[in-house]
Amino acid sequence: MEHxxxxxxxxxxxxxxxxxxxxxxxxxxxEAARQLTAFVAAGxxxxxxxxxxxxxxxxxILGSLLGTVVDRDELVLATKAGLTPHGYDSSRRHLxxxxxxxxxxxxVDHVDxxxxxxxxxxxxxxxxxxxxxxxxxxxxxxxxxxxNYGGWQLATAATWQRAWPGRCPIVANQVxxxxxxxxxxxxxxxxxxxxxCSVLAWSPLxxxxxxxxxxxxxxxxxxxxxxxxxHFVAPYLGExxxxxxxxxxxxxxxxxxxxLAVALAWVRDQPGVAAPLVGARTTTQLKAAxxxxxxxxxxxxRDALDDVSDVx
Numbered sequence: 454m455e456h457x458x459x460x461x462x463x464x465x466x467x468x469x470x471x472x473x474x475x476x477x478x479x480x481x482x483x484e485a486a487r488q489l490t491a492f493v494a495a496g497x498x499x500x501x502x503x504x505x506x507x508x509x510x511x512x513x514i515l516g517s518l519l520g521t522v523v524d525r526d527e528l529v530l531a532t533k534a535g536l537t538p539h540g541y542d543s544s545r546r547h548l549x550x551x552x553x554x555x556x557x558x559x560x561v562d563h564v565d566x567x568x569x570x571x572x573x574x575x576x577x578x579x580x581x582x583x584x585x586x587x588x589x590x591x592x593x594x595x596x597x598x599x600x601n602y603g604g605w606q607l608a609t610a611a612t613w614q615r616a617w618p619g620r621c622p623i624v625a626n627q628v629x630x631x632x633x634x635x636x637x638x639x640x641x642x643x644x645x646x647x648x649x650c651s652v653l654a655w656s657p658l659x660x661x662x663x664x665x666x667x668x669x670x671x672x673x674x675x676x677x678x679x680x681x682x683x684h685f686v687a688p689y690l691g692e693x694x695x696x697x698x699x700x701x702x703x704x705x706x707x708x709x710x711x712x713l714a715v716a717l718a719w720v721r722d723q724p725g726v727a728a729p730l731v732g733a734r735t736t737t738q739l740k741a742a743x744x745x746x747x748x749x750x751x752x753x754x755r756d757a758l759d760d761v762s763d764v765x
Contacts (some may be wrong), residue, residue: 454496454746457727460624461649464565464596466529468721469746470499470653471739472732477510479734485514486522487736491611493523495743499654501627501730503533503570504555505543516559525561532559535570543573543581550636552593567594570599582613582620589621596750597648604640611648625651625727632690632697632716632762633659654720657729657745662689663716667684675731700761704754714745719758722750 456465471492476485489500502511512532519525528612534551535543552567567588569581585597599610607626614620626645628650630637637652645652658664667690700710705712720729733739750758 455496456545456649459566459596460598460651461622461729462596462624464529464624466499466728467497468728469497469717469743470501470531470728470730471497472655472730473500473502473511473515474506475734476502476514477507482514482517484736486518486659488733488739489515489518489522491740491743493527493734495746497595497743498527499529499531499728499730501531501533502559502631503536504551505533505536505570506560509554509558511634512555516561519560523626529565530559530565531568531598532564532566533570534602535573541573543569543576543584544570545580545584548581548584549587552588556593563592564594566596566598566625567710568598568600568625569602572599572603572606579613585614586619586621593716597621597625598623598627598653599629602626602628602641606646607641607650608644608648608732610760611650613646623648623650625653627653627655629656630654630723630726630729631657631659631720631757632663632701633694635762642723646725651723651727654723654726654729655732656715657720658713659689659694659698659730660686662686662694663698663701663712665712668695668698668702694728697758697762700758704750704758708748708751710748711741711745713741714748715750715754715758717742717745718748718750719755721745722755 454467457468459466502515532555535541536547588594611623614622628637628641642652701712701715705715717729720726731742
């Protein structure tokens with residue numbers, strides 16, 4: 454698998470990342486071990502988790518696999534902090550405390566990439582960014598990034614960090630980006646490119662809709678069939694989304710591949726994107742995503758998908 458530079462840093466990451474949001478809920482430790490094994494065997498390195506995934510169980514499962522299933526140094530280990538059961542909290546107190554707890558669950562003394570999970574309007578951004586500087590200075594992380602930051606939020610943070618020697622640069626912004634969610638093209642991607650950051654794309658398959666599994670019905674084992682997750686998928690089950698999904702399916706048929714591969718390749722090769730993050734419930738699903746690494750979309754297919762999904 455090809456590796457790419459993350460932002461203007463020297464950190465290289467696989468151009469497909471493994472998301473772990475399902476680990477501990479839908480993906481048990483044994484299945485997580487099989488996923489991680491398959492991912493590393495395919496050349497993957499970037500594994501992303503967060504302190505809120507299954508209330509920390511996701512990190513705990515990942516930590517249990519380090520040194521047993523894979524060597525810790527084989528991975529670019531990324532986690533996040535800044536969300537609580539009550540909302541956002543990017544204060545220095547919460548962030549650094551959350552990082553210490555993440556390291557404990559993961560069983561490591563540092564992560565490679567630590568990200569603020571969301572913009573917190575109640576905390577001055579200079580306080581949040583000072584916590585990132587402290588995390589690097591203390592050796593608890595090697596690089597820092599943000600997640601779900603809007604364009605102006607990313608530009609402000611990145612500019613603040615560049616304004617004074619010794620501050621750690623923001624190397625990545627993790628946002629939702631897919632053929633069904635192209636809002637980042639308005640401001641986030643331009644801000645990232647201008648600021649020397651990369652984009653890590655979460656839900657690159659449109660919350661599963663771009664795989665085509667919802668074309669005719671809602672599978673009983675899908676997220677859309679679960680009361681707790683139905684609202685997550687519902688925004689992408691409308692008529693406009695259906696037209697995009699059909700176009701992806703048509704492209705896949707013409708290329709002799711899967712809709713999943715087409716949708717993933719489109720995101721992966723967008724300017725400014727370092728890696729889409731794929732969160733699979735099963736190893737079979739993950740292997741289907743890994744197979745997409747071999748696909749490069751012809752220009753005419755990419756242009757057609759750009760046109761049909763351009764709803765900006």
